[in-house]
Amino acid sequence: MECKNNKQIATITKHAEILANKISSHNRIIIVHHYDADGIASAAILAKALQDSGKTFSEISIKQLYKDSLNEILKKGEPKEDFFIFADFGSSHLNDIEDFFGNNFAIIDHHQPKCPRSDNFLNCWHFGLDGSTEACAASLSYILAKSLTKPEALANFAPLAIVGALGDIQDSVGALKGLNKAILDEAKYKGSIKITKDLRLYGRYTRPLIQFIVYSTDPIIPGLTGNEENTTKFLLANGFELKRNGVWLCYENLSFEEKQKLATALIIYMRSIDMPEWKINRLVGEVYTLTEEPVGPLKDAKEFATLLNACGRNNCPEIGFEICLGDRGYFYEQALSILAEHRKKLREGLELMLEEGLQEARHFYYFNAGSRIKDSLIGIIAGMLYSSNLISKEKPIIAFANQDDGFVKVSARATHELTEKGLNLGLLMRSCSEELGFDSEGGGHQIAAGAKIPKDKLNEFIELLDEKLDKKNKFIKH
Ligand SMILES: [Mn+2]
Structure with a gap:
């Protein structure tokens, strides 16, 4: 692996070797x-390495790691004998995990850590890599997997690390960086991934x-984003056909020249509106x-990630896991229909929010879906709202939905403009949770984060968050 992060990657690799020895x-x-794309990809990479080195493994996919779930997890194995790997979470539960699992655990994570580096804890932030753009759980798992088994066994698994990174939107600067980039280069060298400069829009x-x-x-294109009528006119005016032989054309059906023509037309349009x-x-x-990969959602790494997310968030993470391990038959067929259903639910959720309208605090928008939208989808839908053109991109969106356990799930989303001005939703969610007395249940990334609060604390949470943002905004130039 050749890149400017060589030193950090070498140190991470050394640390991973210590962990691999423990595991062995x-x-x-x-x-x-975790049950999202990054978590599922991480589990599959680790599973492949363990399988190959003759270990028995099982996997448990969960929505969110809470202190309360640790006891249940412990029961899934033989305490003192079995080893537990936590992938894509655990950073805010290190002490609790230590209490439950002694020395028989590893945490592989890229969320902002609260505790310093330790032998059982592999978190990229401790090695100078940014866990929101330079490394994800799947790329860290890939490094660990390399220490667990021979490189040949992992030949087809580097792309999964990339899928994990894209699932967590780590390409937000327009390209992958850091550890992700190093693994990407490796996959490119082996020929399993092709990198092209192209329109970054979703669904090629x-x-x-x-x-x-x-x-x-990303970017939002005023006048076109969220507006089917204008977009249709725009495409027709620029000489694009929408269907060929009765079938809707997708971007990858266009010739190279047509693709260039579309990119140019979009750029000219964006310049024309300043x-x-x-x-x-x-x-x-x-x-x-x-x-x-065959033509379809697995062909594009970002769409692969969406497919995994759809499986995880619709109670079938094991289907995503099997696909990562190579199934392209039975499980893959099932995943395709889950994906279609997932998209339908997202559309319906978005329509509900738009119909009812958002409520507005001084410094953010919010929406309480109650039980009408699944708590696992509320965050994605909140993010999609930015494309509706009905809300200002100057404020974050906070969405609430009821969880099965009686608590309320909080999902916060922001735009790049906001995080570039210094907004950090992960820290905000954490500090609000802490002040309300739920210390380990809030956190995440600058641009997307979450928390879990009791129902009767909802108003208090909203007020506290507004206060915090008010203080913060006094320091931020708009
Ligand atoms: Mn992740």
Whole structure:
């Protein structure tokens, strides 16, 4: 791996070797992982390495790690004998995990840590890598997996690390960096990933051209994003056909010249409405094609991530896990229908929020979905709202939904403009939770974070958050 982060990666690799040695002295490993794309990809990479080195493993996928869940997890194995790997969470529960699992655990995570570095704790922030853009749980798992088994066994697994990174939107600067980039280069060298400079819009292989543009949220294209009618006119006016032989065209059906023509037309349009150049630049960036995958949602690394997210968030993480381990038959077929259903639920959730309208505090928008939207989808839908053109991009969105356990799930989303001005939702969620007395249940990333609060604390939470943002905004230039 050659890149400017060589030193950090070498140190991480050394640390991973210590962990691999610990793991090797156990016969049975239990992988506990987050149920999103990054978590599922992490689990599959680790599972492959363990399988290959002759270990028995099982995997448990969970929505969120709470202190209360640790006892249940412990029961899934043989305490003192089995080894537990926590992937894509655990950073805010290190002390509790230590209490429950003694020395028989590893945490592989990229969320902002509260505790310093230790032997059982592999978190990229401790090694000078930014866990929101330079390393994810899947890329860290890949490094650990390399210490667990021979490189040949992992030949097809580097792309999964990239899928994990894209699932966590780590390409937000237009390309992957740090450890992600090092693994990307390795996959490119082996020929399993092709990197191209292209439109960064979502759905190159799966969305009709109109939706490809209508759903653009990064950048948001005023007048086109969220507006099917205008987008259709725009495409027709620029000489694009929408269907060929009765079938909707998707971006990848276009010829090279047509693709260039579309990019140029979009750029000219964005300049004509005086969009700042830095926003226009976000339109084009690296896209990652998995060369060995069939045409469909697995062909594009970002869409692969969505497929895994759809499985996880709709109670079928094991289907995503099997796909990561190579299934392209039974489980893959199931995943395709889950994906279709997932998209439908997201559309319905978005319509509900738009119909009812958001409530507005001084410094953020909020929406309480109650039990009408699944708590696992509320965050994604909140993020999609930025494309609706009905809300200002100057404020974060906080969405609430009821969880099955009687608590309320809080999901916070922001835009890049806001995080560039210094907004850090992860820290905000954490400090609000702490002040309300739920110390370990809030956190995440600058741009997307969450918390879990009791129902009767909802108003208090809203007030506290507004107060905190008020103080913070006094220091931020708008
Ligand atoms: Mn992650």
